[in-house]
Amino acid sequence: MRTCLSDAVAPSVWKASRRVLERCGVQVRVPRSQTCCSQPAWTAGQPDQARAVARHTIEVFAGPEEVVVPSGSCAGMVVHAYPEMFQGHPEEEAALDLARRTIELTQFLQKHDLDPGPSRAGAVTMHDSCHMLRVMHESASPRAALDRAGCEVREMPGTDRCCGFGGVFSITFPELSARLGEEKARAAMESGAPEVVSCDLGCLMHVAGVAHRRGIPLRARHIAEVLDG
Amino acid sequence: MSTRRRKASGGVAYPDARGTLRERTVQALADGTLRGNLETAAASWGESRDAMRRDHGLDAMRDRARDIRRRNIRELPALLSEMQAKVREAGGTVVRAQDGAEAARYVTGLARARGVTVVAKSKSMATEEIKLNESLTDAGIEVVETDLGEWILQLAGERPSHIIAPAVHLNRGQVATLFREEAGTDDVPDDREGLVAHARVRLREKFAQAGMGVSGVNLGVASTGTVCIVENEGNARLVTSQPRIHVAVMGMERVVADWDEAAHILQVLPMAAIGQDAANYVNLITGPRREGEADGPEEFHLVIVDGGRGALRGTEFEEALSCIRCGACLYSCPMWKSVGGQAYGSPYSGPIGAVITPLLEGPASPTSRDLPFMSSLCGACGEACPVGIPLQDLLVRARARASSPATRRSAIVFRAWSRLWRRPTTYRAWMAGWRLMLRARGKGGWVTRLPGPGAGWTQVRDMPSRWPPRP
Amino acid sequence: MTGALVDDLVASLARRKASAQVMPAAEAARAAARAMADAGVARAVLADDPLMGDLGLPDALRREGIEALLWPTPLNRREMLGLEGPEDSCGVTVPRMAVAERGTVVLEASPGHGRGIDVTNRHHVALLPAGRIVATLAEALARTFADGHPVPSAVSLVSGPSRSSDIEKISTLGAHGALSEHVVIIT
Numbered sequence: 007m008r009t010c011l012s013d014a015v016a017p018s019v020w021k022a023s024r025r026v027l028e029r030c031g032v033q034v035r036v037p038r039s040q041t042c043c044s045q046p047a048w049t050a051g052q053p054d055q056a057r058a059v060a061r062h063t064i065e066v067f068a069g070p071e072e073v074v075v076p077s078g079s080c081a082g083m084v085v086h087a088y089p090e091m092f093q094g095h096p097e098e099e100a101a102l103d104l105a106r107r108t109i110e111l112t113q114f115l116q117k118h119d120l121d122p123g124p125s126r127a128g129a130v131t132m133h134d135s136c137h138m139l140r141v142m143h144e145s146a147s148p149r150a151a152l153d154r155a156g157c158e159v160r161e162m163p164g165t166d167r168c169c170g171f172g173g174v175f176s177i178t179f180p181e182l183s184a185r186l187g188e189e190k191a192r193a194a195m196e197s198g199a200p201e202v203v204s205c206d207l208g209c210l211m212h213v214a215g216v217a218h219r220r221g222i223p224l225r226a227r228h229i230a231e232v233l234d235g
Numbered sequence: 236m237s238t239r240r241r242k243a244s245g246g247v248a249y250p251d252a253r254g255t256l257r258e259r260t261v262q263a264l265a266d267g268t269l270r271g272n273l274e275t276a277a278a279s280w281g282e283s284r285d286a287m288r289r290d291h292g293l294d295a296m297r298d299r300a301r302d303i304r305r306r307n308i309r310e311l312p313a314l315l316s317e318m319q320a321k322v323r324e325a326g327g328t329v330v331r332a333q334d335g336a337e338a339a340r341y342v343t344g345l346a347r348a349r350g351v352t353v354v355a356k357s358k359s360m361a362t363e364e365i366k367l368n369e370s371l372t373d374a375g376i377e378v379v380e381t382d383l384g385e386w387i388l389q390l391a392g393e394r395p396s397h398i399i400a401p402a403v404h405l406n407r408g409q410v411a412t413l414f415r416e417e418a419g420t421d422d423v424p425d426d427r428e429g430l431v432a433h434a435r436v437r438l439r440e441k442f443a444q445a446g447m448g449v450s451g452v453n454l455g456v457a458s459t460g461t462v463c464i465v466e467n468e469g470n471a472r473l474v475t476s477q478p479r480i481h482v483a484v485m486g487m488e489r490v491v492a493d494w495d496e497a498a499h500i501l502q503v504l505p506m507a508a509i510g511q512d513a514a515n516y517v518n519l520i521t522g523p524r525r526e527g528e529a530d531g532p533e534e535f536h537l538v539i540v541d542g543g544r545g546a547l548r549g550t551e552f553e554e555a556l557s558c559i560r561c562g563a564c565l566y567s568c569p570m571w572k573s574v575g576g577q578a579y580g581s582p583y584s585g586p587i588g589a590v591i592t593p594l595l596e597g598p599a600s601p602t603s604r605d606l607p608f609m610s611s612l613c614g615a616c617g618e619a620c621p622v623g624i625p626l627q628d629l630l631v632r633a634r635a636r637a638s639s640p641a642t643r644r645s646a647i648v649f650r651a652w653s654r655l656w657r658r659p660t661t662y663r664a665w666m667a668g669w670r671l672m673l674r675a676r677g678k679g680g681w682v683t684r685l686p687g688p689g690a691g692w693t694q695v696r697d698m699p700s701r702w703p704p705r706p
Numbered sequence: 707m708t709g710a711l712v713d714d715l716v717a718s719l720a721r722r723k724a725s726a727q728v729m730p731a732a733e734a735a736r737a738a739a740r741a742m743a744d745a746g747v748a749r750a751v752l753a754d755d756p757l758m759g760d761l762g763l764p765d766a767l768r769r770e771g772i773e774a775l776l777w778p779t780p781l782n783r784r785e786m787l788g789l790e791g792p793e794d795s796c797g798v799t800v801p802r803m804a805v806a807e808r809g810t811v812v813l814e815a816s817p818g819h820g821r822g823i824d825v826t827n828r829h830h831v832a833l834l835p836a837g838r839i840v841a842t843l844a845e846a847l848a849r850t851f852a853d854g855h856p857v858p859s860a861v862s863l864v865s866g867p868s869r870s871s872d873i874e875k876i877s878t879l880g881a882h883g884a885l886s887e888h889v890v891i892i893t
Contacts, residue, residue, distance in 0.1 A: 010656075013666050015673070016702030039659040047649045049612055051634025051642060055653035062657045090628070140614035140627075168569040172611025177691030178641075179609055182260045184695035186569055186611075214704040215696035218681055223706040231703065276875045325857065383881055384872030402872050410873055431870055431878045438882065439787045459857045469825040469868040469883025476822040476860070477783065494851045498844035509871070513722070513808040513843075516825075516883065517863035519850075525859045527817035529778030 007067070007075040007108075010042035011207045019207055022234035023076040023111055030120035034074075040066045045083040048091065050174045057091055064088075064100050073108045076230045078138025078205045081110040086141050110138065110205060111230060112147040125155035127232045131162045131197035133190065133213070135206035139166055148205050148229055155233050162197035171212035187216035191224050201225035203232050247335065247364050247542070247595045248602035249394060252580030256605045263574035269404050273396075273572050276403040280566040283510020284619075293506045293621065300503045301623035303496045304557035307488075308548060311556075314457040314490045315539065321460025325522025327535040331487075335365035338540045342449065342482050343370045345536065349480060351376060351446035357464065357471035358382035359451025360398055360560055361484045361540060363582035364595075367449065379441040381470040383434055390417050396576035398562035398583070399508045404575045438470070448474035448532065452485035453559070454500055455537075458493040460521055462537065465504060467515040475518055481532035483520070487539050488556040500559060507621035508561035543595035551632050555591050557622045564626055567619035570609055579606060586616035586626045590633050599638040607633035608641075648688065673700040680705040711806045711839040712891055718809030722866030723879065724887035728836070731761060734892045738798070738831055739766035741888050745829055748792035749773040751781075754818030755800040757833055761892070763798065772796075777820050786826050797827035797884070803846050804832075804839045804889070808865060811889065812846050815860035824864055825883035832864075832889045839891075 008020040020036070027034045043063055047056035063084075067073050075081040085105045092101035109117065130152065134145050145166070152159050170176070170186025177183075190213050194202040202224060204210050210226040217224035252259065263269060287293040307314060319329045332338035346354060354371055356362065356378060368378045380389045384402035388395060390413040395401035402410070407427060414423045414433055423433055450471055454463040462483045464471045475481050491497050505514040524531030547556055565571045565585030576584030581592040581603055589606040596603045607630050616626040634642075655661045676682045677700025685693045692698060699705075712728055719726045729737050738761075742750060750767055752758050754777045767774040773792075775781070785791045799819065801811035811832050815821040824830040840846050843863075850861055868883030879885055 010666075014669055015699060018702050041656045041659060041662040044656075047653060049631055049634070050645050050649060051607075051631070051637060052646060052649040052653075053635050055646075055649040058653045059657045087631075136611070136613035136615070140618055168611050168613035168615065170569065170611055172613070174645075175608065175611045177688060179257055179260060180691050180695040181257070181264055182570060182573055182609070183611070185264055185573055187696065211699060211704075212696065215681075215692070215698055218697045218699075218704065218706070219683075219695065225703070225706050227703045272874075279875045325859070381882070382872070383870045387872065400872060400875065403875065407874055427873050427876060427878045428880075430873060431881055435880065435882060436789075439789055443784050443787055443789055456851075459851050461851070461857065467868070468870045468872075468881035470881070472822065472825045472862060473882055476820075476825075477787075494847045495844065498842075498847045501847075502843055513810055513863075513865040515722075515865050515867070515869055517865075519861040519863070521857045521859055523859065524815070525817075528815060528820070528859060529817070530820040530822050531815060531860060 007073055007080060008036060008040060009075065009077045009080050009207065011211065012076065015211055016207055016228065019076055019228040019230055022228070023230040026122040026230055026233045027074065029122045030115070032120070035071065037066045043080045043083045045080065046173055048083065048087055053091060060088060060091060061097055064097055064104050067104055068100065071107070072114065073104065074111055074114045075108060076111045076228065077207060078110050078135050078142050078144065079208060081108055082137040082141030084108040110142055110144065112151045112205060113142065113144055115151050116147040121154055122233050123155070125157055125232050125235055127157050127201070129158040129160055129199045130201050130203045130232060131160050131194050131199035132165060133169060133194065133202055133204040133209055134166050135204050135209045136168050138205045151229065151233055157232065160197045160199040162193040164193055169209045169213050171208050173208065176212055184216050187213050188220055191217040191222045194224060195222060201227055203227055203229045205229050246600055246602055247592055248581035248600070250602055252602065256580065256609060259578040259580065260574045260609070263578045268406065269575055270573065272404050272406055273575050276400060277566045277572045280510055284507065284563070287506040287510050287512065291506060291512050296499070296503050297621055297623050299499055300621055301557065303491060303499060304559070304622045307491050308553060308556045310492070311488065311490065311548060314492060315487060317457040318455050318460055318490055321457065322522060322537050325460050327522040327537055329537045329539065331539050331541070333541050335540065335542050338365040338484060338538050339367045339370035341538060342367055343374050345482065346371060346376050346447050347374055349446065351480070353377045353379065353441060353444040354447045354449055355442055355445035355474050355478060356380050357450045357466065357474040358385050358401070359449070359484060360582055361451045361486050362449060363395065364542065365484065365540060367484070379438070379445070381438050381441065381474060383431065383468060386434060386438065387413060394577055395582065397565055398560050400562070442473050442477050445478045447480040447482060448478040449482045449484065450474050452483050452489055453504065454497055455485055455490040456494060456497045457490055462520050463497065463501060464518040464520065465501070465514045469516055472516055472518050475520055475532065476530050479532060480534045480536070482536045482538060484538045484540065487541050487544050503621045504559055504561055507563040547594060552594055552629060554624050555587070555594065555629055557624055558587055559622055561621060563619040563621060564616035567615040569611065569613060569615065586610065586630065590626060590629045593633060593637060598636045604637045604639045605641070607637060673698065677701065708836050708839065711841060712836055714806035715804055715809065715839050715891065718807060719889055722809040724809060724866045724889060726889045726891060728891045728893060731892050734833065734890050735761040735763040735766040738763060738833065738890050739770045739772065742767070742772055742796050742829070742831060743770040745886060746794045747772055747796040747829055749775065749795045750798055751775050751777065751779055751795060751823055751827055752798045753777050753800050753823055757800050761833065777818060777823060788826070788828060793828060795827040796829040796831055797823035798831045798833065799824050801832050801834050801838065803849065804834050805843050805846050806839050806841050808843060810843065810863050810865040812850060813862040813864060814850070814858040816858065821860040821862065824862070825868065828885050830884035830887045832887070834889055834891050836891050836893045
């Protein structure tokens with residue numbers, strides 16, 4: 007799954023994810039017809055509109071393969087919200103099936119003990135995205151992947167604290183969102199690592215965007231790009 | 236003594252909260268002192284609570300606490316009947332109020348009928364919800380909040396910031412100033428011990444005068460008709476033992492079946508609320524004083540408030556009724572930690588407040604319909620909840636139920652969005668257009684102004700037009 | 707068994723900022739009176755429990771020059787609240803039980819045992835026969851509210867002196883209830 011944010015802002019992220027997986031010998035298919043997991047509408051309180059888009063996603067990803075997502079948030083959407091969204095709907099079984107097959111990128115690497123090889127990134131600091139941490143219940147797999155790639159993870163204070171992105175929240179309460187983003191950017195700088203990485207592009211776009219506006223010299227990359235070499 | 240005077244109204248939230256929710260957050264963000272006080276408070280709670288998880292296995296207690304509370308809510312009508320019968324058996328009076336106004340009317344009427352001039356209160360969110368202080372004050376009755384934090388707020392003319400620690404947003408200097416104004420003298424010490432001792436004497440004067448004590452209820456135990464009031468200061472015991480009348484106001488969902496269940500919840504509550512394995516005082520009260528007893532109230536009244544709760548049973552929001560009002564979700568919430576409880580404009584703030592206030596008031600209530608949207612859905616609340624309420628899921632469901640000009644706009648936007656994004660061709664066309672726009676507007680890798688809904692983004696931050704972004 | 711419970715209780719009382727002494731019955735009254743005198747107590751309000759006389763507490767207090775009033779006292783409300791008369795008063799209670807794991811004494815209201823004794827006075831001394839200690843809160847509540855026993859009008863679970871964290875989240879003792887709590891465990 008490419009994710010809509012990667013399509014919109016950073017195609018390099020899904021392309022890097024594909025290379026990482028292929029380097030591990032995984033046979034990767036990136037369905038051209040995919041769109042979005044529908045999270046924006048779901049969290050905006052528009053479940054019917056979300057369902058219409060999610061239905062398409064369920065169709066596109068039908069089949070026996072595991073579905074790897076370079077985003078804890080999109081993966082969490084499928085794994086956690088789809089069962090509720092399709093409860094009592096004709097697609098319920100298919101939704102549950104997709105939820106069972108969906109996994110975040112670094113979780114997939116860890117699950118199958120895959121090694122994409124060394125990275126040149128050196129030291130990084132890791133921002134645990136909320137959905138990776140509290141929906142996918144995962145903080146170990148990205149660190150394990152970075153460690154295996156030879157990166158040093160310098161932890162920032164409050165790495166589990168929300169960066170304030172929150173999807174639609176970022177534009178309905180921009181001031182509050184930006185305040186938390188600025189705190190996250192400063193915490194990342196405090197770690198002493200030259201760049202911040204995360205499993206979620208949304209957080210990074212937001213934190214980097216706030217940092218740029220406030221003149222904080224923060225560098226940010228998605229974990230797939232770091233693992234890509 | 237200054238007493239807040241506000242007109243009572245049908246809703247739960249404060250009708251006179253100024254500005255929109257977003258405006259209130261901006262205002263709160265500008266208050267550096269507030270922010271510092273909130274951070275300190277949340278951090279100290281976090282440390283104590285982590286000690287409870289480590290030393291007392293708080294996390295392991297959650298499953299049973301959740302099961303107990305879920306079952307209580309399923310069996311609520313039967314539990315309430317039993318509770319009611321047992322309280323009456325013990326010589327107490329039970330009143331079931333459909334809404335807050337009815338509850339406040341009953342208590343005020345009782346105070347008037349008994350010639351009460353001073354009411355001493357212990358901390359209670361339920362009385363805040365039913366706007367009891369306004370009702371009593373309007374009837375010419377003096378109301379004194381005796382919980383130290385609540386009293387400080389009463390002096391300041393402010394609303395509670397936190398379910399458990401209402402004055403958590405004020406520091407020592409601010410408190411000393413308020414005490415000097417109240418006492419009409421500069422002879423008030425500056426240190427914490429001195430401030431606490433000062434308040435103790437001032438409030439004992441009020442206890443000596445009070446003809447009625449009003450408390451909340453943390454837990455009702457149906458099997459014996461007992462109300463449990465948990466506290467640290469000792470003021471709730473004074474409220475329930477000194478005045479001639481004790482009125483306990485309880486939200487209808489706060490009932491457990493028996494003492495086995497109560498023991499578990501009473502252990503979980505202080506751990507989650509204050510990071511201690513016991514509160515200093517737990518007062519277990521069954522009816523008025525008995526024959527031959529020399530203290531304790533001669534009359535005991537239990538007011539059970541529905542206030543929209545009953546209608547939540549059997550809905551997708553039922554789990555919200557499991558709440559034991561510990562305040563853990565507030566302390567864990569990055570939004571609450573940033574703006575404090577007052578910005579929410581309702582007695583119940585933080586994630587649980589953002590869920591239940593619009594549920595109790597109705598989806599179109601202008602004072603609360605925006606609340607569920609003030610969350611990044613980070614899930615820290617659900618993780619902190621000792622009774623396992625999936626607060627982030629409830630927030631999403633509450634958003635779907637909300638009705639306002641903003642949600643109507645959002646419905647139009649997402650209808651269009653959904654039509655474009657459910658088909659690959661239109662999705663790809665949209666993406667191509669978007670990327671073109673980014674490239675056209677990008678300068679040095681950044682877009683500083685976006686049109687349409689994107690303006691909310693670029694109002695406070697830039698949008699990278701190239702990835703990885705350049706610092 | 708009792709020994710371990712006593713040790714646990716003493717440890718958890720210390721955690722609750724309460725003090726404790728373990729004493730044989732013959733010395734308990736003198737120790738309690740001594741502790742009160744050291745705290746500057748001028749007047750003691752005693753629960754009307756046979757244990758007081760058995761231990762000889764009224765006499766021990768008299769010897770220390772402390773006025774001893776038996777519940778119910780002739781004091782008016784202002785005197786009870788310490789607004790008039792000696793400020794340094796002490797409530798002496800006889801808990802029905804104590805919970806070892808969390809440092810809690812269980813007070814039951816009755817005609818001889820006012821429900822406000824421990825909070826209206828500045829200090830609180832509890833005289834606790836060691837055999838009344840139980841391990842857990844669940845056990846204490848199960849016994850207190852067991853079928854067949856009349857339900858008391860008021861039960862207070864007291865775990866240490868009164869305290870407030872309402873100013874800057876820092877715990878400060880002596881908010882509305884007792885400033886100090888001392889438990890004499892009688893073996």
